[in-house]
Amino acid sequence: MSNLPYPWLEKPWHDLIREGDRLPHALLFTGEAGIGKRALAQHLAQFLLCESPNKTNQPCGECDACRWFLAGNHPDFRLLQPADADEATEDADTSKKAKKKSSVIGVDDVRDLADFVNLSAHRGGTRVTIVVPAEAMNTAAANAFLKTLEEPPAGAVFILISDHWRRLLPTIRSRCRVFPLTIPEPKVAMAWLAGQAVVNPLLHLAHTGGAPLAAAEDAAAEWLPVRSAFLEKMAEPATLNVLQLAAELEKAKLDTVLILDWLQKWVYDVISLGMAGVIRYYPDWQDALERVSPRARLLLGFASQLNESQALAHHPLNQRLVLEGLLFGYLDALRGQDRRG
Amino acid sequence: MAYQVLARKWRPKTFAQLVGQEHVIKALANAFASERLHHAYLLTGTRGVGKTTIARIMAKALNCETGITAEPCGVCSACTQIDAGRFVDLLEIDAASNTGIDNIREVLDNAQYSPTAGRFKVYIIDEVHMLSKSAFNAMLKTLEEPPSHVKFILATTDPQKVPITVLSRCLQFSLRQMTPQQVTGHLHKVLAAEEIVFEPLALNLLGHAANGSMRDALSLLDQAIAHGAGQVEEAGVRAMLGAVDQSYLFDLLDALAAHDGPRLLQTADAIASRGLSYEAALHELANVLHQVALTQAVPNALADDLPQRGQILAAAQALSAEDTQLYYQIALHGRRDLPLAPDEYAGFTMTLLRMLAFAPAKPEQISGNVSPAKPAQISEKASPAQTTASAAPSPAAPTNNVSTSTQSAPVQSGATALGKPEQATQTIPAREPIQAATPKTESAPTYDDLEPPPWHSEAAEAIYQASEPAPQSVAEPAASVIESTPSASPVRENKPAESFNGDWRGLVVQLKLGAAGMLAQNAELLGYSDIHFDLQVAEEHRAVATRDYQDKLRSALSEHFGRDITVNVNIGAIAGETPAIMLVRENAARQEVAVAAIQNDPFIQTLVCDMGGTIDAASIKPL
Numbered sequence: 001m002s003n004l005p006y007p008w009l010e011k012p013w014h015d016l017i018r019e020g021d022r023l024p025h026a027l028l029f030t031g032e033a034g035i036g037k038r039a040l041a042q043h044l045a046q047f048l049l050c051e052s053p054n055k056t057n058q059p060c061g062e063c064d065a066c067r068w069f070l071a072g073n074h075p076d077f078r079l080l081q082p083a084d085a086d087e088a089t090e091d092a093d094t095s096k097k098a099k100k101k102s103s104v105i106g107v108d109d110v111r112d113l114a115d116f117v118n119l120s121a122h123r124g125g126t127r128v129t130i131v132v133p134a135e136a137m138n139t140a141a142a143n144a145f146l147k148t149l150e151e152p153p154a155g156a157v158f159i160l161i162s163d164h165w166r167r168l169l170p171t172i173r174s175r176c177r178v179f180p181l182t183i184p185e186p187k188v189a190m191a192w193l194a195g196q197a198v199v200n201p202l203l204h205l206a207h208t209g210g211a212p213l214a215a216a217e218d219a220a221a222e223w224l225p226v227r228s229a230f231l232e233k234m235a236e237p238a239t240l241n242v243l244q245l246a247a248e249l250e251k252a253k254l255d256t257v258l259i260l261d262w263l264q265k266w267v268y269d270v271i272s273l274g275m276a277g278v279i280r281y282y283p284d285w286q287d288a289l290e291r292v293s294p295r296a297r298l299l300l301g302f303a304s305q306l307n308e309s310q311a312l313a314h315h316p317l318n319q320r321l322v323l324e325g326l327l328f329g330y331l332d333a334l335r336g337q338d339r340r341g
Numbered sequence: 342m343a344y345q346v347l348a349r350k351w352r353p354k355t356f357a358q359l360v361g362q363e364h365v366i367k368a369l370a371n372a373f374a375s376e377r378l379h380h381a382y383l384l385t386g387t388r389g390v391g392k393t394t395i396a397r398i399m400a401k402a403l404n405c406e407t408g409i410t411a412e413p414c415g416v417c418s419a420c421t422q423i424d425a426g427r428f429v430d431l432l433e434i435d436a437a438s439n440t441g442i443d444n445i446r447e448v449l450d451n452a453q454y455s456p457t458a459g460r461f462k463v464y465i466i467d468e469v470h471m472l473s474k475s476a477f478n479a480m481l482k483t484l485e486e487p488p489s490h491v492k493f494i495l496a497t498t499d500p501q502k503v504p505i506t507v508l509s510r511c512l513q514f515s516l517r518q519m520t521p522q523q524v525t526g527h528l529h530k531v532l533a534a535e536e537i538v539f540e541p542l543a544l545n546l547l548g549h550a551a552n553g554s555m556r557d558a559l560s561l562l563d564q565a566i567a568h569g570a571g572q573v574e575e576a577g578v579r580a581m582l583g584a585v586d587q588s589y590l591f592d593l594l595d596a597l598a599a600h601d602g603p604r605l606l607q608t609a610d611a612i613a614s615r616g617l618s619y620e621a622a623l624h625e626l627a628n629v630l631h632q633v634a635l636t637q638a639v640p641n642a643l644a645d646d647l648p649q650r651g652q653i654l655a656a657a658q659a660l661s662a663e664d665t666q667l668y669y670q671i672a673l674h675g676r677r678d679l680p681l682a683p684d685e686y687a688g689f690t691m692t693l694l695r696m697l698a699f700a701p702a703k704p705e706q707i708s709g710n711v712s713p714a715k716p717a718q719i720s721e722k723a724s725p726a727q728t729t730a731s732a733a734p735s736p737a738a739p740t741n742n743v744s745t746s747t748q749s750a751p752v753q754s755g756a757t758a759l760g761k762p763e764q765a766t767q768t769i770p771a772r773e774p775i776q777a778a779t780p781k782t783e784s785a786p787t788y789d790d791l792e793p794p795p796w797h798s799e800a801a802e803a804i805y806q807a808s809e810p811a812p813q814s815v816a817e818p819a820a821s822v823i824e825s826t827p828s829a830s831p832v833r834e835n836k837p838a839e840s841f842n843g844d845w846r847g848l849v850v851q852l853k854l855g856a857a858g859m860l861a862q863n864a865e866l867l868g869y870s871d872i873h874f875d876l877q878v879a880e881e882h883r884a885v886a887t888r889d890y891q892d893k894l895r896s897a898l899s900e901h902f903g904r905d906i907t908v909n910v911n912i913g914a915i916a917g918e919t920p921a922i923m924l925v926r927e928n929a930a931r932q933e934v935a936v937a938a939i940q941n942d943p944f945i946q947t948l949v950c951d952m953g954g955t956i957d958a959a960s961i962k963p964l
Contacts, residue, residue, distance in 0.1 A: 019567045024346045032684050111438055143437035143471045150393075151349060151426075164680045166620070171498060174388040174557045177346070177564050209684045264683045268691060275694050276602030280687065297698045303691060304674075307681040 003058065004043055006036045007192055008184030008212070016044060016179070017057045024177040026149050026158045028134065030165040031181035034214025038132055040181070041159045045128040048157055049074055065123060075122040080105055080113060080131045103314065105131070107140040110148075117148055117156045125155040134160035135167040142169045149175045183210040193219070206283050207265075226252045227262055234266055235288030237334050246323040256322060257313045263326065264306050271296045271303065295334050302333035348559035351531055352394050354415060354424060359398075360527045360555060362391055365514045369395075370411035373402050378409070379512040381484050381493040383469075385500040386516030389556025392496040395516070396465045397423060399494055400431045404459035419459055430459040437471040445476040449483045452491050461492045469495040470502035477504050484510045518553030521545070527555065528562055532573065537566060539573035546578050582621065589622070590629050591652045597668065597696055598659040605697060609690045619689035620679055627672040633657045634665045668696050843869070846920040852901055857893035859885040862921040864910065874898065874908045879915045886910050931963035 004013055016023070027044075029037040043059070046069045052060035059066050068074040082103045113129060121127050131137070137145065149158055149172065160176055162168060186205060189212035193201035198219045208214035218224075226249070233245050249259055265281040272278050273289050274296020282289065309326060353359045356366045365384075372378060382399070384392040401424075402410060406417035413420050422428040434448060448464065456462045466472075472480075484493060484507065495511060497503060519527075525548035532539045547565065551558035561582075562573070569577040589612055596604040612622055629649075635642045636657040643650055660668075675692030682688030845866040854861055863885055864876040878886045895908045918926070939945055939961050948954040 015567070018570060021344045022563075022567060023344065024563060026346075107440075114438065140437070140440070140471065143468055144435070144440075146437055146468055147435035148438075166680045171388045174554055174560060175348075177560055177567075179564075209686065211684075261683055265687070268683065268687050271694055271698075272606070272690065275697055276606040278603070278606050281683070300695055300698050303695075304678070307678045310681040 005039045006212070008188045009036055009040050009043075012040060012179070012181055013043065014057070016040075017047075023157075025152055025156060026160070026176040028160045028162060028165065028168075028173065028176035028178045029181060030162050030178060032183055032209070032211050033163040034208060034211035034217065035181055035183060036213055037161045037163075037181055038130075041130050041132070041161055044159060045069070045077055045130060045157075048126050048128050049076060049123070051124055076124075076127045078113065078116055078127075078129045080109055080129060081133075082136045103136060105137040105141050107138070107144050110137065110141045110144045113145075114148060117152055121155060127156045128159065129157070130159045130161065132161040133164075134162040134172070135164050139169075142172055146171055146175065184212060186210060189215070203284055207281055209281065223252060223254055223258070226254065230259070230262060231266060231282065231285055231288070234263075234330070235285065235292060237292065237331055240327065240331060242324055242327040242331065246320050246327060249323055250320045256317075256319050257310070259323065260306065260310050260313050260326075263330075264303075264310065267299050267303050267306060267330075271299055292334070295336075298336050299330075299333050302329055305329050346560070347531060347535075347563050348389075348556045351559060353391070353398070354401075355413060356398055356402075356411060359391060359394065361519045361523045362395070362516050365395065365516060368514070369399065369402075373409055373411040376409055378403075378492070380487050380491065381511040382495065383500070383503070383508065383511035383513045384494065384496045384516060385498070385513065387498060387518060387554060389551075389554030389558075390516045390518060391555065392498075392516060393465070393467055395514075396467070396494040396496050397431075399492075400428075400463040400465065403461045403463060403492060404428070404430065409460070428459065430456040430462045431465065432463070433465040433467065435468060436466050437468040440471050440473050440476060442473065442475040442479050445472065445479050449480065452483060453488055455488075455490050461490055463492045463494065465494045465496065467496045468498075470497040470499040474504070477507055481506055481510070519551070519555055519558075520553075521548035521551070524548040524551050524553075524555060524558045528558060531559070531562065537571065537573060540575045543573045543575040543578040546575065546582060550582050582618070587625070587629070587649050587652075590626050591649070591656060593626065593693065594629070594633075594656045594660070597664075597693075598656075600697065602694070602697055605693050606690060609686070609693060612689075613686055619685045620676060622689065623672050623676045623679070623692060627669055627676070629653065629656070630665055630669040630672060633660060634662065634669065637662045637665060667699060671696050671699065846923060848901075849920050852894075852897045854893060854897050857890040857897070860887075860890040860894055860910070862924075863919050865915050865917050865919045867911075872904065872906055874906060876908060876910045877915060878910055878912055879919070880912060883912055886912060928963070932961070935963040936961050 004010060029041055031037055046059040046066060047055070049065045049069055050059040051063045051065040054060075059069075061070070065074060069077060082105055117127060117129070131145075146169075152158070158176075160168075160172075165173065165178070189205055189210065190201045192212055193205065193215055196216055198204060198216060200219075201215070204215040204219045205212065207218045230245070230249065233240050269279050269282050269285075269289050270292050272280055274293035279286060279289060306326065309322065356370060359366060382396075384395055386392055398413065401413035401415075401420050404419045404423065405413040406419050407414045415421075415424070419428060423431055426433075432448065434444075439445070439448075452462065452464070483491075487493065493511070495503075495507075500508065500513070500515075525544045528544045528547060529541075532544075543565065547558055547561050550561055565573050565578050565581055568581045589608055592608045592611075593605065596602075596608060612619070632643065632653050633656045636653055637660075643653060657665075671692060675688065675695070678692070679685060679688040682691060843866075845864075849858070849861040852858075852861065860878070863882040864878050867875040867877050869875065891908055891910055895906060898906045898908065915922070936958055939956065945954075945956070949956065
C-alpha cells in the first residue's frame with residue numbers, strides 16, 4: 001500500500017476517489033504552483049494502473065504495475081512535459097543538445113501521443129497520460145490535442161496540470177473536468193515543513209504565499225543569499241546602484257521569472273503595507289518595507305509595468321537589460337516620475 | 342472505462358435532439374428534404390455549441406438507408422455505424438494533427454474512389470483553422486468541384502484563420518452561443534434522465550457559468566455531480582463555481598468608499614478563506630459596478646425584483662459616477678492581470694488597492710505634491726472644524742472683494758501651523774464660519790514673525806504682497822459671512838472655488854492653456870472682479886489676441902475658479918508688466934548676475950591677468 005506523499009492531499013484525494021467509476025477521461029488539476037498537484041496526479045495514475053484485485057482507495061504498491069510505475073517505466077503511462085524539464089536526468093547529452101531544449105510542448109510530442117492512445121494497452125487496458133504543465137503546449141500542440149482529448153478510445157485517461165489555467169485554450173478547458181486544488185491550511189503545511197527539517201517554516205511559507213512545496217524549495221534554494229542581497233538593495237533606493245545590481249543578478253544566472261517574482265512580491269508588500277498595513281510575502285523585511293512604504297502609492301504604476309514584464313519573461317530577452325530597465329523604473333516610480341508618460 | 346462523461350453521452354443523435362441552432366437546422370432540414378445538397382459546408386461557432394455534432398448528424402442524414410432525409414432513422418446499419426464511429430465512408434479528420442499538405446493530399450487522393458458502403462463519402466474536417474496555407478490551397482480544386490459522391494463538412498472555432506478562397510467555396514453556417522435558459526433547460530432534461538436529484542436554482546447557476554457553451558455546461562454538471570456526491574445542490578454548485586456571495590462585494594465597495602485599506606484586505610481574506618475564485622470575484626465586482634453606474638445614470642433602470650436592489654442604490658449614492666467608472670475599468674484590467682501576478686490572491690488584492698489608490702482623495706488625504714495653492718492642503722494638520730472653516734468662505738465669496746476672500750484660507754493655515762487651533766476649536770460648531778474668519782484678524786499682524794508654511798511658499802508670498810488691504814477688509818468678509826451663515830451652509834458640493842489674489846503671472850502658470858498661453862503671457866491685467874477679467878495686450882502682440890485664444894483663456898479661467906468668468910481683451914499700450922516682460926526682465930537680471938560672478942571670480946581674474954585670457958561674455962549663461 002503506497003500512501004500519498006503529502007498530508008494536505010488527503011481530502012482532494014478522497015474527493016477524487018469517491019467518484020469511483022464516474023471518473024472522467026480528462027481531468028484538469030488547477031491551483032497555485034508548489035502545492036503538490038503533480039504528486040496527486042502521479043498518485044491517481046498509479047491508482048488507475050494498479051492491478052491489485054482488492055485495491056480500494058489506495059494503489060497497492062506491490063503488484064507488477066505499481067512496481068513498474070514507481071520505477072518509472074510502466075508501458076501504459078506517459079508523461080508529457082517540456083523538453084527542458086528532464087534535463088537533470090541526462091547530464092551527458094545536455095551540453096550537445098543545449099540549443100534544442102525548449103520550454104514548450106511541441107506539436108510533435110502531442111502527435112506521438114496519438115499512437116500511444118489509439119493502440120491497445122499493454123496491460124489491463126487503462127492508459128494514463130499526464131500533461132504537465134498543460135499551458136506549456138503551444139497553440140499547434142494544443143489544437144492537435146483537441147480531438148484526442150475529446151473522444152479518446154475506451155480506457156485512455158488524461159490528467160492535465162496547470163498553474164495558470166487561464167492561459168489554456170478555452171477549447172481545451174471545455175473538454176476537461178476541472179479539479180481545483182486549494183492552498184493547504186497553514187497549520188498542516190507548517191507541520192509538514194517542520195517535518196522536513198525546515199528551520200523557519202512560517203517565514204518560508206510566507207515567501208511563497210502559502211504553497212508548501214514551493215516553500216520547501218525556498219528554504220533549500222541556493223539563491224537565498226542572492227535574494228537577501230537583492231532585497232537589501234531594494235530597501236535602500238537612495239543608494240541603489242542599478243547597473244551593478246543588474247550585473248550581479250545576471251552573474252547569479254537565475255531565471256528572469258524568478259527575479260521578477262521577487263520584485264513583484266516586494267512591490268506588492270510595499271503597496272500593501274503602505275495602504276492597508278499588511279505584509280504578505282516578506283515579514284522578515286518589515287523594517288525595510290516600512291521605510292519605503294510611505295511612497296506606496298507611487299509604485300502602483302510600476303506594479304503594472306512588472307505585470308507586463310512578467311508576461312514577456314519567457315522571451316529570450318537580454319536579462320541584464322530587462323533588469324536594468326525594471327530597476328530604473330523602480331527608482332523613477334519612487335521619485336514620482338513615470339518614465340512611460 | 343465504463344463511465345462516459347455527460348458531454349459525450351448526451352451528444353445529440355438527431356436534429357430534433359439539438360438544443361438551439363434552429364436557424365441552422367431549419368435550413369439543413371429543408372435542404373435535405375428537397376435534396377438540394379451543397380457539396381461543402383462550413384460550421385463555425387465557439388466551443389461546445391454543436392459543430393461536430395451537427396456534422397455527424399449530417400453524415401447520417403446523407404447516408405441513412407431510408408434515403409436522404411432530415412430525420413435519419415438511427416436504426417439502419419449506416420446510422421448505427423456512424424454513431425459508433427466505424428462507418429467506412431465517414432472520414433473524420435483532425436486537421437489540427439494533420440496540418441500538412443501531405444496529409445491533405447493523401448486524403449484527397451482517395452476522394453475519387455466511390456464510397457464502399459454508403460451513398461456519399463463524407464469528409465468531416467474538424468479544427469480546420471489549423472491547416473497550413475499550402476494544405477488549404479491543395480484542397481481548393483477538390484473543394485470547388487468534388488466528385489458527386491463526396492461531401493465535405495468543415496468545422497472550426499476560428500473562421501478568420503480560414504482563407505477566403507475556402508470560405509467562398511463552402512456554405513457557411515455560424516452557430517450561435519446558447520442562452521443560459523437553453524442550457525438550463527437541457528441540464529434539466531439530462532438530470533431527469535440520469536435520475537439525479539437536483540435543485541433548479543443550481544442549474545441556473547450552471548447555465549450562466551457555462552458562458553454559452555453546452556459542453557462547458559455538461560462538464561460543469563459532471564463536476565457538480567462529483568462535488569455533491571451524486572446530487573446537485575445550489576449551495577454545492579455555488580461553492581464549486583467559487584461564486585461569490587454578493588454581500589462580500591458590497592463590503593468591498595463600502596471599504597472603498599470609506600478609504601479603509603485594512604478593512605478592504607480583511608474582506609479579501611474572508612473571500613480567500615471561503616475558497617472563492619478571485620476571477621469570479623472580480624467578474625462579479627465589475628458586474629455590480631456596472632449596475633451601480635446604470636443606477637446613477639438612469640435611476641429607474643434597476644429591476645424592482647433584484648435581490649440586492651437596496652444595496653446597489655446605497656452604493657450608487659456613496660460613490661460618484663467617476664469613481665464607479667474608474668473602479669469598473671480597474672476591475673476589468675485586474676482580471677486581465679490576474680495570471681501575471683505572483684499568485685491570485687496578490688493579483689486580486691492589488692486590484693483592490695489600486696482602486697483605493699486612484700480614488701479621488703478626500704481633503705485630508707491630499708499630500709504635499711498637489712499644486713500648492715489649494716487651500717485644502719492645510720487640513721493635513723487642521724482639525725475637522727477648520728476643514729469646514731476653510732471651505733466655508735467660498736459660498737460667501739461672490740459677495741466679497743476678491744483679494745480679501747482669498748486670504749482667509751492661507752492666512753488661517755498660517756495660524757494653525759503655528760499651533761493656534763484652540764481659537765477654532767473653542768467655537769460653537771454652528772458658528773464655525775464666523776470663528777474661522779475672526780482668528781484671521783488676530784493672526785494677521787503676526788505675519789512677519791511667521792515663517793511661511795513650508796508647503797507653499799509661493800502662495801504665501803503672494804499673500805504677503807497683497808496683504809495691505811487685509812487688515813481693514815477683514816471685518817467685511819467676516820460680516821458678510823455672518824449674514825450669510827444661515828443660508829451659507831455649503832450648498833455647492835464641488836471643491837471650494839479658488840479665488841484670485843491679483844497675481845496674474847502666478848495664475849497663468851497654473852492654467853493649462855496651450856497655445857492660448859501666448860495671449861495670457863503677453864497680457865497685462867488691468868482689473869478684475871470675481872466674474873470678470875480686464876486684460877490689455879500691446880499693439881505688437883495683437884496677433885495673439887484672437888477670438889479662439891480668448892475663448893480658450895475664458896474657459897480655462899472658468900474651470901480654474903469653478904464659476905463662469907468673462908474676459909475682455911483690449912489692444913493698446915502696456916502700462917505695467919506682462920508675464921512675458923517680467924520673464925525677460927528677470928532673465929536679463931540673472932544674466933547680469935552671472936556675468937558679474939564670472940568677472941569677479943578670482944580664478945578667472947588670474948587667468949585673464951596672468952595668462953592673457955579673454956572672457957567671451959556672450960557665452961555666459963545663468964544657471
